[in-house]
Amino acid sequence: MLDTRTVRAFADGFGGEVIRPGEPKYDAARAVWNGLVDRRPGLVVLPDGTADVVAALRFARERDLLVAVRGGGHSIPGFSTCDDGMVIDLSRMRGATVDPERRTAVCAGGALLSELDEAAQSVGLVCPVGVVSHLVTADGGIVRVSADENPDLFWGVRGAGANFGIAVSFEYALHALGHPVTHGTVVHPIERAGELAQLFVQMAETGPDELWLGFYVRLALPVENFPSGIGGRPIAAVSVLHCGQPREAERDLARLSAFGPPVAGSIEPKPHLTAQRLGDVAAAWGHRFYMKSAFLHSLPEELVDQAVRHAHGIPQGAEGEFGFWSGGRAIAQVPEDATRRALP
Ligand SMILES: Cc1cc2nc3c(=O)[nH]c(=O)nc-3n(C[C@H](O)[C@H](O)[C@H](O)COP(=O)(O)OP(=O)(O)OC[C@H]3O[C@@H](n4cnc5c(N)ncnc54)[C@H](O)[C@@H]3O)c2cc1C
Numbered sequence: 593m594l595d596t597r598t599v600r601a602f603a604d605g606f607g608g609e610v611i612r613p614g615e616p617k618y619d620a621a622r623a624v625w626n627g628l629v630d631r632r633p634g635l636v637v638l639p640d641g642t643a644d645v646v647a648a649l650r651f652a653r654e655r656d657l658l659v660a661v662r663g664g665g666h667s668i669p670g671f672s673t674c675d676d677g678m679v680i681d682l683s684r685m686r687g688a689t690v691d692p693e694r695r696t697a698v699c700a701g702g703a704l705l706s707e708l709d710e711a712a713q714s715v716g717l718v719c720p721v722g723v724v725s726h727l728v729t730a731d732g733g734i735v736r737v738s739a740d741e742n743p744d745l746f747w748g749v750r751g752a753g754a755n756f757g758i759a760v761s762f763e764y765a766l767h768a769l770g771h772p773v774t775h776g777t778v779v780h781p782i783e784r785a786g787e788l789a790q791l792f793v794q795m796a797e798t799g800p801d802e803l804w805l806g807f808y809v810r811l812a813l814p815v816e817n818f819p820s821g822i823g824g825r826p827i828a829a830v831s832v833l834h835c836g837q838p839r840e841a842e843r844d845l846a847r848l849s850a851f852g853p854p855v856a857g858s859i860e861p862k863p864h865l866t867a868q869r870l871g872d873v874a875a876a877w878g879h880r881f882y883m884k885s886a887f888l889h890s891l892p893e894e895l896v897d898q899a900v901r902h903a904h905g906i907p908q909g910a911e912g913e914f915g916f917w918s919g920g921r922a923i924a925q926v927p928e929d930a931t932r933r934a935l936p
Pocket residue numbers: 625660661662663664665666667668670671672682701702757758759760875
């Protein structure tokens with residue numbers, strides 16, 4: 593337990609903000625994206641810059657406090673908060689700057705994805721996120737980490753799932769994207785789930801690198817404005833994002849169009865920034881969210897049958913889904929052991 597005098601002395605020399613239990617801002621400061629996560633840190637600190645991050649870490653180390661680092665707060669299991677210890681919340685360290693010549697973007701440690709998306713798209717570039725970072729290490733040192741500089745630390749911070757340090761600045765490689773992406777979902781009756789799953793697998797296996805697909809068995813949500821009778825009932829759906837030219841997307845998605853008229857459909861060319869924001873309302877802060885995931889090398893018929901069976905059992909009013917995402921292609925070009933230990 594931290595005594596008031598110690599915390600006050602720390603707060604007086606700290607550039608950012610320090611929030612303690614019992615203060616008016618405490619409940620808002622301890623909230624994270626997933627409403628299921630309800631932790632009560634002993635202290636929430638919001639640094640204004642690198643010097644504050646170093647000071648916060650030193651304070652925590654000297655008192656052997658558990659530290660959780662918070663960026664956007666979206667960690668589904670709640671890794672960016674803790675009970676009793678110190679949360680270092682980077683939300684005051686914002687901003688993204690793009691260098692169009694080098695095709696890179698530099699983001700502050702607490703920058704949100706929308707800041708990076710908007711800065712990159714303003715000059716026809718895009719970032720699928722993540723290559724280099726500047727780090728305050730767990731002992732308070734400041735280093736640059738990349739594939740070439742401090743590579744062990746770079747590997748650890750990307751994939752080990754533990755607090756190796758705090759990234760106060762990220763540098764990302766950008767790619768050209770000056771045209772609309774083709775994005776959206778087609779919904780079909782649940783009775784066609786097996787056929788749709790087969791088509792999803794074929795398209796994922798034979799489609800171009802530009803195409804990402806997801807296959808879903810879930811309830812139709814009332815907010816989705818489906819034709820009457822569908823709301824709240826199980827459906828099968830395929831979502832796509834094609835980042836090639838719209839005419840290439842039309843060609844690559846022809847088999848999906850030929851599958852038959854959907855119950856509802858929203859696949860069309862749209863600006864990348866529009867596609868990026870479409871999930872914002874459904875994924876709003878504070879919902880209670882539970883999720884489990886695994887890697888699959890194939891999509892057996894039996895698994896789809898099980899998903900359909902369980903979808904019929906989702907209670908009315910709840911929002912549950914089975915989602916299968918294609919993960920190969922360009923994603924698979926990143927070596928298996930680049931961000932985690934290779935599977936045996
Ligand atoms: C609705 C939703 C949609 C998502 N969609 C995608 C998606 O399309 N693609 C995808 O790849 N992921 C997706 N994710 C997963 C998301 O990218 C991860 O949960 C990510 O870690 C969230 O980052 P954050 O900064 O918001 O999270 P936080 O909860 O703040 O942090 C997550 C973890 O990273 C640590 N951390 C955060 N910032 C720093 C920092 N600057 N330095 C060191 N450690 C830090 C935290 O301590 C914590 O362990 C999604 C998550 C949600 C909730």
